[in-house]
Amino acid sequence: MNLVLIGVNHKSAPLEVRERLAIPAARLEDATLSLLSVPCVREGMILSTCNRVEFLTYQEPAQADLLEFIRNYFAVDTEALRPYLYEYRASEVVRHLFRVASSLDSLVVGEPQILGQVKGSYTVARSIGGVNSTLEPLMQRAFTVARKVRNRTSIGVSSVSIASVAVDLARKIFGSLQGKTVLLMGAGKMGELAARSLMHQGAGKIYLCNRTDERAAELTEKFSSCSHAASQSGASPSPVAQAIPYASLHEVAATADIIVSSTGSEKPIFLRQHAEIYMHRRKQRPMFFIDIAVPRDVDPEIDRVEGIFVYNIDDLQTVAISNLSNRAKEALDAEAIVRDEVERYTRRMHSLDGVPSIVALQESLEEVRQNELRRMASRLSHLSSEQMRAVEQMTRSLVHKLQHAPIQAIKRAAQEGDRETLAVIQSVFDLEHHAKETENVPAAENIQNASPPTAMAAERNNESAFVPAPDATRPAGSGSKSAPKSISEKEDCLP
C-alpha cells in the first residue's frame, strides 16, 4: 500500500500557516491536477477546509516529493513549514482518513460538515481521474465507516454551541419551529447568532427591539437581507423581520414563542408579572426565554411560571459542556469502530498482496499437470474419451488438493504481513522464476492458456467486488489534455 498523506490541521499548525496552504473550492480542481502531475503520484486528492489542508496520494513507487509540490504550488518556504506538517504512510493513512471522515479528528468532535467536505474533495478528484482503483475503495470505505460511526454511536446527536443548544431546546418545546415567532431583544452578538439559527430552522417571524430605534432598524436591515439570501438559496421560507419600538415591547412579547434577550441592561427587563400576563394572553401556550445577557435580562422568578422555560447563559453552557463530554464518551466507541475497520481494511489489502503468488502457484501447478498429460498422451491413446475425461478430472482434483495447503499458507502470511514466509513459499515452489517466464509470454497468449482454477476465481471475484475497474471510475473526459497522465504514461518513477 503505497499510500502517502501529508498535511496540516488545527492541531499541528496555527491559522497563519493553514491559511497559506488553504485552497478555495474554485481552485481545488486545478490544485488536484497539479498534484497528479507530480512524478510517481498515480492517484491523488486534496482536502481543504478551514481546519485542515491534506494531500492524499497513491504513489508507485512511494518516492514522490510532495514537499517540492507544496513549495512550487503555494510558493512557500517548506523548511519553515516542516514543523507543522504531518506525514502518514500505508495503514496510518487509512486510519487517519477514517478518523477524519468520521469527524474524530475535527476541532469539534462529531460535527457533521466534515463528511460533506471530504465527499466534495473526492468528487472533484474523481471527476478529473485522480481517484481510481486504489483510492476509490479506500474512499468508499471511509464513507461507510463514517456512516457506521454516525449510526452506531450518538457522536453527532447533541449540540455543542450556544446557538445550536438554543435551537435544540426550542425544538424540544415546540417540535418544528416552522411559523414560530421570535423576539430578539438587544443587539448582543451571541443573541443575534441564536436568533439567526432559529430563523434558519424555519421561524416564521422575527421582531427586533432595542432601546435605540436606529440600532433596531439596523438589525432589521441585516436580518431582512439574510432572510432574503436564505430564501433565494432555498434554505427556508423567508421570515419577516420587523423592528418594534421599546415602548411596545411587552405588548409584542406576549405574541412571541421564543424571546432571545442580550441587552446591556443593569436590571431585568422581563419580570414575573409580565410573564403571567403573557401566559394569560397566550392561553398557557409555552414560551421559551433565552437569556444571554450578563447581568440577566430575565427575572429568575419567571422560571416558576408554568409553561415558561428560561435558559440563561450558564444553563446553555452547561448543556453544551455536558453534550461535549457525552461526545467524548461516544468518541471512545467511535475510535473502537475505526480501529476495527482499519484492521479489516489493511488485512484485506495485505491479502490482495498475496494474490500474485497464488496466481503464480496455480499456474505453475497447472503447467506441470498439462505437461505430464502431454508426455503421457501416446501411452494413454488407447483410452476411450470417457476414460480420458476421468483421467483429466483425477489429475485436476489432485492438483487442487495439493495446492490447497500452500494457498492457505500464502493467504495467512499475506494477511499477517509475514514477508519471510511468503518468500519461503515462493522459493519452494519457484514462483518468482515462473512469474518471470509468464511475463515473457505475450498477454493474449497468457490469457488463452490460463485455466481458471477455483480458488483463484474466488479471489478474483472478491477483488473485483472490492476494487472497481479503473475504467469504471475514470470519467469520460479524462483522456483530454488537462487530464493527468495514466500509469503507463508516467515517467521518472524508477528507483
Next chain:
Amino acid sequence: MAMYLIWLRVALVLYGVSSLTVIPDVLTSHDRWRKFVQPVCVSAFYFHLVALVEMMRLTHHWVPASLHEVETSFALLLTITFLAIYWRYRAISFGMFVLPVIFLLLLVPAAHPDHAPVSNQWMHNGWILLHIALLLVAYTLLLFSLLSSLLYLIQERRLKNKQIGGIFSHLPPLDTIDQIAFRTLVIGLPCMTLGLLAGSLIAQESVGAAYFLDPKVLLSIGMWVLYVSMLYVRRHTGLRGKRAVYLSSLVFLMALTVWVANQFSTVHRFAAP
C-alpha cells in the same frame, strides 16, 4: 386447542419482547432499538388481529361480549392507536406504557378459552356492536390522552430542571405531546357520545324509561359530562401540565368506575340464563 389461542400466544410473546425492547429505546439516547421494536410490534399486531377474527368466527358473532373478547379487542385498539401515533408523530415513548398494558390484557385470553356463556339474543344486534365498538374506541383514546398528559408533565419537569440528556431524552416535544393529548380527546368525544346514545336506545327498547335510574347509566352520563367539561376547559383556557393530568385522571377514574358499575347494574347484563 383452538388455532386462535396459538396466534394469540404468538402475539403475546411478541408484545412481551417489544415491551422489553422499547425500554432502552425510550430511556437511552440510542435509537438502534427502534429498528427492532417497530417490526416486532407490527408482527404482534398481525397475529393479534388474526387471533381476534378467528375467535369471533368460532363464536359465530361479531360483538365482543365475553370478557376475553373485550380484553382482546381493547388490546387491539390500543395497538392500533399506538402504531398510528408512532407513524404520525414518531412518538415511541407511548410504547413504554402501552405495550406492557397490552401484554397484561392478553395474558388471560391467551391462557385458556372463555367458557362464560353470553345471551344469544343480543349477539346479532347491530346497535350493540356499535355501542361496544364506539365505547372501546373512546376508552382507548381516553387512555392515550391521559398518557399524553403524563408524558407532558415529565417533559415539562425535565425542561424546567434543565435535564436535557439521559433518561427520557427521546420524549417527543412538548407541543407534540399536547397535540396528541388534545386530538385523542377530540376524536374520542363523538365516539363516546354515539356509543352512549346507542346504549340508551337499546336500554329504552328493552327496559323502558326505568333504565335511566340504573347506577351504570347515571355514572355513564356523569362521565360524559366530565369528559365534555374537560374538553371545554382545555380548549378555552389552554389547560396543560399538572392540572391537565389531574383532570384527565379524574375522567379516566370515572370511566373505570363506569366499567366496574356493571356489577350493580340491572339493565347492563348479557349473561345467558
